[in-house]
Amino acid sequence: MDSRIRVFTGHFGSGKTEIAINYALKLKNEGKKVAIADLDIVNPYFCTRDETKMLEEKGIRVIATSKDFANAELGVIPAETLSIFNDKSYDVVLDVGGDDQGAVALGQYNRYFKEEDYDMYFVINTSRPFTNSVEGILEYIKDIEAASRLKVKYLINNTNLSYETHINHILKGQDIIKEVSKLTKIPIKYVIVMEELIDKLPKEIEGEVFPIKLYMLPPWRRDMV
């Protein structure tokens, strides 16, 4: 049984935001009442808050720094975040900033996480320079768990090379992450894949195949889709 609160963490640039947005949309499609909270204090752009309009149009509650302050580099957490712990009618997606510096923002909610179960996902892209090896990934898991004072429950294989992703990248990532899974006893919950590559994935892959659509695109890629 999934917990009501899903926390997406990972190394900076691992693809947490795209997955969080897609995950929130998936929950919405399942008919749930969904809130997504942007707790990213690390990145100035390419954040969930950039997609507020689209998400709200789909009926998803977005908790993010108001647009008026979004560019103020304040690195602050929206006060409303507390409401997701209090109002248990919501299914919640927490998009957390990268690395331990981003995960540290979760520490202040420790009390709530003690009271209520949560699913913390750790997103991995093995095409990223610091998480291209088992050792590198283990180091990040350790740092993020320490900074957030939470435990990772599931791994997500989000190995990709942006618009140059080949199926072999995903499979190579899968091998590394399987090794991490073996060592940590943390299961692989999802394998993220662009829709056009789904058919190329082998059937017996560990974890659920999760197709996503990209939202964090630069302007020249948006118009060409």
Added chain:
Amino acid sequence: MAKVTFREDRCKGCGHCIAVCPVKIIEFDEKLNLKGYHPAIVKEENMGKCLGCASCARMCPDLVITVEK
């Protein structure tokens, strides 16, 4: 027996050496040096009184003075 030698043309005539000489043997020369100062000197007849303490050299800002003993 001690001896001080002045590189007179480097002297700027500030008089620090004169003020600190414990035996008061340094004075301004009546002659002018290349720059037009009255440089500090010790007259030959006073050199015998020099203690070789190097106080003058230590107060000189312009590396004018060498002291031997």
Added chain:
Amino acid sequence: MAEKVLMKGNEAIGEAAIQAGCQCFFGYPITPQTEVAAYMSRRMPKIGRVFLQAESEVAAINMVYGAAGSGVRVMTSSSSPGVSLKQEGISYIAGAELPCVIINIVRGGPGLGGIQPAQSDYFQATKGGGHGDYRLVVYAPSSVQEMVDLIQDAFDVADIYRNPVMVMGDGMLGQMMEPVEFKEREAKQLPSKADWAATGLHGRKEHHVINSLFLQPEELEKHNEKLQKKYAEIEKNEVKYEMYNCDGDLDIVLVSYGTVSRICKNVIKMLAKEGLKVGLIRPITLWPFPKKAFEEVVDRTKYGFLSVELSCGQMVEDIELSVKGRKPVNFFGRSGGMVPSPTEIANKVKEIAGGAR
């Protein structure tokens, strides 16, 4: 071929510098380039090199000045307001003829401006910035891969001409993620630093002095003439640009650098469907400006040029100087951190072409 990795522009800057042999990095946090320093702080100590967070941009650039005078490869990184602060040091470094690389991930201005992507530093990058008659070589990459390649060039060019080199990207380039490859590069034959670097005498007879002060007006003028000669050499040898879709007769040529040029390429494809032949001149070096690219197309371009910028027309004067009044030079830009959509730019092109008809 090295394996490709997915990197944020700012991280790729750090890695490219490391691979180019950057021994020291001195920085100060400012959005949207902070990840450069973050990357360097993680990597440099592990390979026995220097990362230091300075107390200010002013201090950081002066640390660069010191390290550059010691003859090592050194880099700093900042964003527009921080680069304004660095201008004092940049002028000294140019005056003392020292090599270094300065990264500028541009945000909107003036003043504190805003953190969204902009190209508001064209003037301060290409027209001097600090005091005195000096020039920086300014590279303006349009992709993360090109940024990586140009940073490696930047260190070489800095060493060859003993001159500071700026690699300037808009915030978009710093923040976005793209696949990159760190290519194996042939080591270039570069001039020795032994005849000028202040490294300690170590048996050398003449002491070396790193300095930009010239007491005699004649000496300073001579020094300035020497600098100007050097800049002329750079103008001759180091111009880089891309010409896209510029064959045959053209209706309009867009002029655009950095990430905006990628939007322009989409515009060109869109307009081709509507029967308009649009080319693109993309300066890769903003100084020296690619004047000769304009010579190639000016006579074949019906309605002239359109400068597309994330600033209020700072590049227009350079285009006009290159076009020399032979064809009209138009401008379309967004500022404040707004990025124009392909449609907006296409509409402007159609307005110019239509208006002329």
Added chain:
Amino acid sequence: MAVVFEPTKGLLDVPTHYCPGCTHGIIHRLVAESLEELGVIDKTIGVAPVGCSVLAYNYFACDMHEAAHGRAPAVATGIKRSLPDSVVFTYQGDGDLAAIGTAEIVHAAARGEKITTIFVNNCIYGMTGGQMAPTTLPGQVTETSPYGRDVKLQGHPIRVSEMLSTLDGAVYVERVSVDSVANVLKAKKAIKKAFELQIEGKGFTFVEVLSICPTNWGLSPRESIKWLQDNMIPYYPLGVKKDITQQEVK
């Protein structure tokens, strides 16, 4: 006869531009002698400031690096970090170090940068012609405090040595003076010790030297020495402000 005193090899054999009686010459000599005696001229890089000693790079026999006004500690940091085996010093006046360069000196000290700073305090801006410095004494008349420094309007002088000695990165801070032979000898000892501690890799070392400015004080060299003794020493007490080697002994 044996040589008791001769010009140091740490300075080039060229006359300086300093005014007659200016004690910069003495302080230059003490720095150069220390480097010579420690045998490190060959691996020393000095950083010259902006101020009267801007041309110091023409006098020291070691490699030199000229810095912008106030930035010498940052430049020195860049040098020392890239050449950690070298000996690096900055030579700065009170305008350079205690006004425009306050941030740079405080942070170099706080970082424990392994450099030595020689701080020449003469209570006035010499190079630009006698304006008020951060160290100008209360009541002192300068070109820009023509009615005497009024602390209510122009603030109080900064005792830099005391301030820096509060920082953990500073391992040795002493204020000395060059107004007498005895004090010159003490100043030499302090400067040499500062370099020794740098060479041992202990941290940031700092020697403040009270100095005279006959030209801008409008006094003869002798009167200037007396003015320093009567006015500066009471406000800027001499002595060791911090010495970790002593603390270690305790």
